[in-house]
Each structure stands twice: as C-alpha cells, then as structure tokens.
Amino acid sequence: MTLLAETVPPTARFRAYGPRHIDDIAVRYGLSAEIAGTIRALARVLPFRVNEYVLEELVDWSNVPADPIFQLVFPQRGMLPLADELRLASPEPSFIHRIRAGLNPHPSGQLRNVPIVDGRELPGIQHKYAETVLYFPSHGQTCHSYCAYCFRWAQFVGDTDLRFAAPDPADLVAYLRTRPAVSDVLLTGGDPMVMSSDRLRAHVEPLLGVTSVETVRIGTRSVAYWPYRFTTDQDADDVLRLFDQVIAAGRTLAVMAHFAHPRELATDEAQRALARIRSTGAIVYCQAPLVAHVNDDAGTWSELWRRELAAGAVPYYMFVERDTGPHDYFKVPLARAVEIFQAAYRTLPGLARTVRGPVMSATAGKVVIDGVTDGFFQLRMLQARDPALVGRPFRAAYSPSACWLDELHMDCTTPADIAEGITG
Numbered sequence: 069m070t071l072l073a074e075t076v077p078p079t080a081r082f083r084a085y086g087p088r089h090i091d092d093i094a095v096r097y098g099l100s101a102e103i104a105g106t107i108r109a110l111a112r113v114l115p116f117r118v119n120e121y122v123l124e125e126l127v128d129w130s131n132v133p134a135d136p137i138f139q140l141v142f143p144q145r146g147m148l149p150l151a152d153e154l155r156l157a158s159p160e161p162s163f164i165h166r167i168r169a170g171l172n173p174h175p176s177g178q179l180r181n182v183p184i185v186d187g188r189e190l191p192g193i194q195h196k197y198a199e200t201v202l203y204f205p206s207h208g209q210t211c212h213s214y215c216a217y218c219f220r221w222a223q224f225v226g227d228t229d230l231r232f233a234a235p236d237p238a239d240l241v242a243y244l245r246t247r248p249a250v251s252d253v254l255l256t257g258g259d260p261m262v263m264s265s266d267r268l269r270a271h272v273e274p275l276l277g278v279t280s281v282e283t284v285r286i287g288t289r290s291v292a293y294w295p296y297r298f299t300t301d302q303d304a305d306d307v308l309r310l311f312d313q314v315i316a317a318g319r320t321l322a323v324m325a326h327f328a329h330p331r332e333l334a335t336d337e338a339q340r341a342l343a344r345i346r347s348t349g350a351i352v353y354c355q356a357p358l359v360a361h362v363n364d365d366a367g368t369w370s371e372l373w374r375r376e377l378a379a380g381a382v383p384y385y386m387f388v389e390r391d392t393g394p395h396d397y398f399k400v401p402l403a404r405a406v407e408i409f410q411a412a413y414r415t416l417p418g419l420a421r422t423v424r425g426p427v428m429s430a431t432a433g434k435v436v437i438d439g440v441t442d443g444f445f446q447l448r449m450l451q452a453r454d455p456a457l458v459g460r461p462f463r464a465a466y467s468p469s470a471c472w473l474d475e476l477h478m479d480c481t482t483p484a485d486i487a488e489g490i491t492g
C-alpha cells in the first residue's frame with residue numbers, strides 16, 4: 069500500500085510529503101532509479117517537501133526532469149558537487165553539517181538585522197529598513213512545499229542555531245511601541261499561512277493595538293502551493309475573517325505572494341484563492357526570483373505578470389537569486405537577467421509595469437539594475453538600510469558573467485557613501 073494519498077480531492081486535507089516518501093513518489097510517477105537516488109541523497113542536505121496539489125496539479129510529469137515545477141521543488145543532480153552527492157548516499161552527520169555550513173545559510177547579512185534591546189537579541193525579528201520590520205512567527209517556519217532555490221532554507225533543516233523564530237509577538241509589540249517610524253510589519257518565514265487561523269490571529273491581532281503600524285504584510289507562497297488554504301481548508305473562512313478584521317481596523321493588508329511560474333496561476337483553485345483574498349480588500353503583490361531551469365526566459369515572465377494582472381494582483385518584484393544554497397545551479401548572470409526583464413517588460417500593458425527588476429536584495433539594501441549603457445550596468449538603490457541612499461543611481465562596469473553585486477567593479481564616480489554601503 070502506498071504512503072501517498074490517492075489523488076487530490078477538492079476538499080483535501082493538507083499533508084506534507086518529505087524524504088521518506090521519495091520512493092512512493094518515484095513509483096507513482098515512474099521516476100528512474102537514478103533520479104530517485106539523486107533526490108534521496110540531496111534531500112539529506114537540502115530541504116525537501118511537497119504535497120498532493122503540487123504533485124497532481126502543478127508538475128508536468130510528461131516533461132520530467134526538465135519540467136520547471138519539478139526543477140523548483142525536487143533536488144536535482146548538479147545542485148551539489150557530484151562527489152558530495154555520492155557521499156550523501158550514506159553520510160555521517162558531520163558531513164551533512166559541513167555541506168550546509170558551506171552553503172551560506174544567512175545571505176545578505178541577515179544576522180546583522182536582528183535588533184538588540186538591553187543587551188538581548190530579539191528572536192524572530194529583523195529590522196533592516198527604517199519603516200519595515202520582519203517577523204518570523206515560530207509556527208510559521210515551514211511551507212506547504214519547499215523551493216529548492218529558497219534563500220531561507222536554513223529555517224527548515226531542523227538546526228535551531230540557523231533558525232529565526234519568535235514564540236509569540238510580545239517582543240515585537242514592545243519593540244514597535246518604541247519605534248513609531250515602523251509603519252509596516254511583514255510576517256514571513258517559511259510561510260505564515262501554514263499556521264492555523266487561530267495561531268495566525270494570535271500573531272496578527274496584537275499588531276492592531278500598535279497605532280503606528282499601518283500595513284500588515286504576509287509573505288506567502290500558499291496560493292501557488294496550497295490554494296485550498298483560502299478556499300476549502302477547514303478554517304479558510306476564518307482566515308478571511310481575520311483579513312477582514314485587519315482591514316476593518318483601518319490597516320492595509322498586503323499579501324506578498326510568491327509566484328515563480330505562470331502555471332501556478334493557471335489552476336481554478338489558485339484563481340478562486342486569489343478572488344477570495346481580494347474580496348476581503350487585501351492587496352496582492354507578486355514577487356519571485358529569476359532562476360535558471362525554472363523561469364529564465366522573457367516569455368515566461370511576460371505570461372506570469374499578465375496572469376497576475378488579470379487576477380487583480382500587482383506585479384511587484386523580479387529578484388536576482390541570492391548567493392545561498394544551490395546557487396550555482398540556479399544563478400542567472402546579471403547581464404542575462406536585465407535582458408530577460410526588459411524583453412518581458414516591453415510586452416506588458418502599462419498597468420503591469422508596476423514590476424521592478426532585476427533586483428538584488430543585498431546587505432546594504434535593494435539594488436535594481438535599470439539597464440546597460442556605454443559598457444556599464446546602470447544601478448539604483450531602491451531601498452536601503454541607510455535612507456540617505458534610497459533612490460540614488462550609480463554604475464558598475466558591465467560584466468557578461470557576474471551574478472551578484474560583489475562580483476561587479478563599481479565605477480570611480482560611485483559616491484563614497486554608496487560604495488561604502490554596498491561593500492560594508
């Protein structure tokens with residue numbers, strides 16, 4: 069008897085499949101022994117989780133292994149050096165630990181963003197930009213499925229030293245009361261929408277008592293990975309009531325939805341989920357990284373942004389993949405990223421040109437590449453740890469192969485404070 073459910077019924081109860089289900093998945097979908105062996109080995113290091121909806125509704129099994137959803141959810145050969153993959157067939161724990169430590173678990177200086185109050189680090193909180201605080205509720209530090217390119221993969225590997233997590237919002241609320249400049253709180257993870265509505269309420273409601281908080285953002289990939297969260301899950305209606313409550317309290321509720329491929333918006337269930345979310349008055353902003361093997365062509369992004377707009381959502385960010393996890397497998401050179409962004413952008417109706425990109429979420433802040441002229445990347449600080457840097461342009465020598473900010477050579481005209489910010 070298989071460990072997997074038979075199919076995905078419309079009123080499915082969520083159930084996560086992890087490494088111990090790989091053999092069953094391989095049998096059900098006819099994966100070769102070699103592919104299954106690679107997934108099994110790499111899943112010892114990289115987080116692996118999938119569910120019935122992703123397996124049945126999103127992956128195109130007739131196109132495996134090239135299928136983009138298969139690529140983004142299942143560990144693949146090439147994500148780690150082959151010698152490591154082979155050794156992972158029966159590894160000692162210290163080897164797994166060593167590989168993870170070498171995968172840059174906290175990119176872009178995230179550890180520097182943890183506030184320290186009275187000599188104590190506040191767990192599960194990051195404060196990088198003046199107006200926005202990130203909050204990691206401890207029960208929201210998993211996802212309905214995992215993306216192999218995730219820059220937060222360290223949240224999922226069971227190593228508490230690598231994990232951001234707050235047990236309750238007490239520290240956050242106390243912190244916010246002393247920081248009236250903070251208008252936005254982003255609940256993030258993992259995915260806060262894995263929490264029951266009661267748990268989610270316990271983390272959100274206290275924020276409504278802080279008058280300076282104007283916008284509650286929820287970072288989620290649940291519409292793509294488990295849209296039933298907003299439609300037929302037992303507490304789906306209660307989730308929407310909570311959204312209503314936030315808006316009735318005079319706050320903006322922004323659902324920061326992660327869609328990496330247009331197929332994720334093509335199902336009836338995803339469309340129903342978006343319609344229900346929007347019916348509360350919440351605004352849906354869409355963002356995703358540009359990753360090789362998944363969405364590294366202009367046609368895919370054009371279709372993605374058009375589908376988002378058609379669903380009443382706002383195309384927001386195309387990110388450059390961060391230097392973490394299996395970065396070498398997913399990275400796209402900045403030169404190519406600009407080409408893809410611009411080619412896709414040109415096809416859009418004006419209302420979809422809300423999207424910004426390609427954007428590097430770097431230690432100093434968010435750097436957008438506005439284009440290439442005269443042998444230079446034209447760069448601009450979209451957001452910055454130091455507000456004085458926001459909106460300011462600078463440039464770096466064009467490189468056909470650079471994949472991240474630290475691989476670029478800044479022009480000598482770069483203002484000193486920007487140069488210091490991006491190298492600091």
Ligand code: SF4
Nearest residue numbers: 211214215218258289
């Ligand atoms: S849904 Fe987001 S947090 Fe979860 S694995 Fe994917 S990228 Fe990471």
